[in-house]
Amino acid sequence: MLHTIKKIGVLTSGGDSPGMNAAIRSVVRACAFHDIKCIGIYRGYEGMIDGDFIEMDARSVKGIINKGGTILKSARSKEFRTIEGRTKAHEQLKKADIDAFVVIGGDGSFTGAMIFNQEFNFPVMGIPGTIDNDIVGTSHTLGYDTALNTVVDAIDKIRDTASSHNRLFFIEVMGRDVGHIALNVGIAGGAEEILIPEEDLGLDRLVESLRRSKKSGKSSSIVVVAEGDKIGKSVFELKDYVDQNMEGYDVRVSVLGHMQRGGSPSCFDRVLASRMGVKAVESLITGKSNYMVGIKNDVMDLTPFDQAVKGKSKINMELLRVSDIMTI
Ligand code: ATP
Secondary structure, X not given: OOOOOOEEEEEEOOOOOOOHHHHHHHHHHHHHHOOOEEEEEOOHHHHHHHOOEEEEOHHHHOOOOOOXXXXXXXXXXXXXXXXXXXXXXXXXXXXXXXXXXXXXEOHHHHHHHHHHHHHHOOOEEEEEEOOOOOOOOXXXXXOHHHHHHXXXXXXXXXXXXXXXXXXXXXXXXXXXXXXXXXXXXXXXXXXXXXXXXXXXXXXXXXXXXXXXXXXXXXXXXXXXXXXXXXXXXXHHHHHHHHHHHOOOOEEEEEEOXXXXXXXXXXXXXXXXXXXXXXXXXXXXXXXOOOEEEEEEOOEEEEEEHHHHHHOOOOOOHHHHHHHHHHOO
């Protein structure tokens, strides 16, 4: 084994997601296992520029595997987008004798790491932490599974009230560019319609479909709407349109918002985070750099950053068909 790496930094960057703490824990413990020092970098690239570092050992990450959020805090750093900012960050890393870093975040964070690697030939590795599951090179990003469970739980609760009052609920879930969350929770929560960025159902077909489901004897309905759905209307505009064009339903809106990012990570996310942390550290030790760790068919995998940030993850078309069949 090449063993030129003696000290690894770890940071969380961009939007937080459940499982980030479990990934920090894994990176720290994998470093301890391989006798490498580990430094926690607070507040993403912002903290890197400021030299806001803390030495971490196996015991510093006790009791966090089950916690949402990130103990290292996260941030979006405008300064890191500039060469001056990145030069400052590089100087801080050198001053602290850090030889490589693992960044846990989304595609923006990986773009920053890739540019940093090109400029300073500094070894970097990425762990995809985002609830949207919108990154190419991994079937699951950290936090996605937890978010699905959180949203399904919320939908179940909303359905209880919807069916007691003959209500139609539009439930907005996260997913600006991709409909993974909406499509999966829509099926799991028994939604009548699922509106996603990849498909334009159109307002008339939406109303037609709701009329059909009412005719078939349904007394309540749930429509799951991804933030970036193709119809291009806000959930409130959708509500108004349906109010004006359909009778017999009391139409309500529920925007789930940031609660989708929180909560204790699921078993799946904890295991995934643990595997990704080990893979990231061991890849750096063996001289690899500029990759994102991912999982494909239950096998850990590496995808070059440039491919991970350029691609657009695709929804599973089979799920669309299953959803259509389920709403007969
Ligand atoms: P999320 O999926 O939650 O949006 P993200 O990692 O994509 O997470 P961004 O805000 O896009 O979040 O990126 C996080 C940080 O990465 C930015 O605040 C910035 O510091 C850095 N970054 C992003 N793009 C670049 C870039 N082109 N050059 C340098 N740094 C960048």
